[in-house]
Amino acid sequence: MIQSMTGYGKHVVQLPSKKITIELKSLNSKSLDINARLPQFYREKELELRKMIAGALNRGKVDFNLYVEITGEETTAEVNKGVVKNYMEQLADIVKGDDIKLMEMALRMPDTLKTDKDDIDEEEYKAIIEAMDEALSKIVEFRNEExxxxxxxxxxxxxxxxxxxxxxxxxxxxxxxxxxxxxxxxxxxxxxxxxxxxxxxxxxxxxxxxxxxxxxxxxxxxxxxxxxxxxxxxxxxxxxxxxxxxxxxxxxxxxxxxxxxxxxxxxxxxxxxxxxxxxxxxxxx
Structure with missing residues (x-):
């Protein structure tokens, strides 16, 4: 039985105050090449998540995305004002626009939010692992069909x-x-x-x-x-x-x-x- 290197898998998990989305895409490659994009807060877990991907997919060019959407009223995240201001100054040198437009662009950049939380919540990370398992299962199924x-x-x-x-x-x-x-x-x-x-x-x-x-x-x-x-x-x-x-x-x-x-x-x-x-x-x- 052969398996394609082309695949797609996605899984969404809803927590009390946030929605976490795991998305995996893969294309052909001579070896395993993982491109990971996840919020700065979860970077400490990147190596472990990469190992999960490597164990399931073996080979291919893989894009791994972890998205987090805050859905609760309370949040510990704050705008990182210094980072946003620096982004706005750099963007102003590149494109023309008013402050509101530049701010919208700057807020899409990495590290514009900071949080007071020191560690990832254990239950939250468990949910991320389960979501990763589901997404990997779906991309493997996709590869098998291909x-x-x-x-x-x-x-x-x-x-x-x-x-x-x-x-x-x-x-x-x-x-x-x-x-x-x-x-x-x-x-x-x-x-x-x-x-x-x-x-x-x-x-x-x-x-x-x-x-x-x-x-x-x-x-x-x-x-x-x-x-x-x-x-x-x-x-x-x-x-x-x-x-x-x-x-x-x-x-x-x-x-x-x-x-x-x-x-x-x-x-x-x-x-x-x-x-x-x-x-x-x-x-x-």
């Missing part, structure tokens, strides 16, 4: 590649016969006397250079290995990527050895199918 779509596409592409490989196998005797006829005709056109046995030996040596038996066997094995890995319990995006590279090498070698236009047309179709697989592979976990 993975099913990718898997269906890979299965269809593999089927096409196997059918094209069978067509190559069926065409191979005809190809060798055509290549031999071309060589015979070319020699005949020279109108020179040749030792028949020597010519036959040279011809066999020449045809062996265009033999694709090993490539056909290896390509079939790689396609089977790709299918087996695709059906494994884990999502092996990197492994599937390596197998795709090996598939590409065999297809390229067949194309370079073909020396026969109809077979080269089949090779072009195989390359097209493989390219579509590689494009989708970028999203596989």
């Amino acid at each position: 993975g099913k779509v990718l898997e269906a596409d890979f299965v269809a592409r593999l089927k096409n590649l196997n059918e094209l490989l069978e067509a190559v196998k069926a065409m191979d005797p005809e190809r060798l016969g055509t290549v031999r006829e071309r060589l015979d005709k070319a020699v005949a056109d020279l109108k020179v006397e040749l030792d028949a046995n020597r010519f036959e030996q040279e011809l066999i040596y020449y045809l062996e250079k265009y033999d694709i038996t090993e490539e056909k066997v290896r390509l079939a094995n790689h396609l089977k290995y790709f299918e087996t890995t695709l059906n494994s319990d884990d999502s092996n995006g990197k492994k599937l990527g390596f197998i795709s590279q090996e598939i590409g090498r065999e297809i390229n070698t067949i194309g370079s050895k073909a020396n026969y236009a109809p077979m080269q047309q089949l090779v072009v179709q195989m390359k097209d199918e493989l390219e579509k697989i590689k494009e989708q592979m970028l999203n596989v976990l």
Whole structure:
């Protein structure tokens, strides 16, 4: 079962005096890259929250946002006047506007509020952890659903590649016969006397250079290995990527050895199918 790196998860928890929203978005990446945005008051818990994300998502470019909206009448938060004033002065140098407009812009900046609370309330943090678990569960579910779509596409592409490989196998005797006829005709056109046995030996040596038996066997094995890995319990995006590279090498070698236009047309179709697989592979976990 494969899993996509593209996903989205969100969960909202309502506390007596505030509403906390956890939002997670993920895209493809070679490794795990977490971009966290949360209020300054919760920064001390950032490392622990990052570990939760890493444990659940493993890989991808992840945007993690924690929003807090005060809904109660009482609050311990106060406007950090010095910070707001400094923001307003900086903004005034950049844009024109009245004080009210500049203040609205400044209040959206970080650290404009300060609080007298020294520690995060235990019950509040427990609610945040539960919200994080729910959001992670949703993004994993999203990734699994996206993975099913990718898997269906890979299965269809593999089927096409196997059918094209069978067509190559069926065409191979005809190809060798055509290549031999071309060589015979070319020699005949020279109108020179040749030792028949020597010519036959040279011809066999020449045809062996265009033999694709090993490539056909290896390509079939790689396609089977790709299918087996695709059906494994884990999502092996990197492994599937390596197998795709090996598939590409065999297809390229067949194309370079073909020396026969109809077979080269089949090779072009195989390359097209493989390219579509590689494009989708970028999203596989």
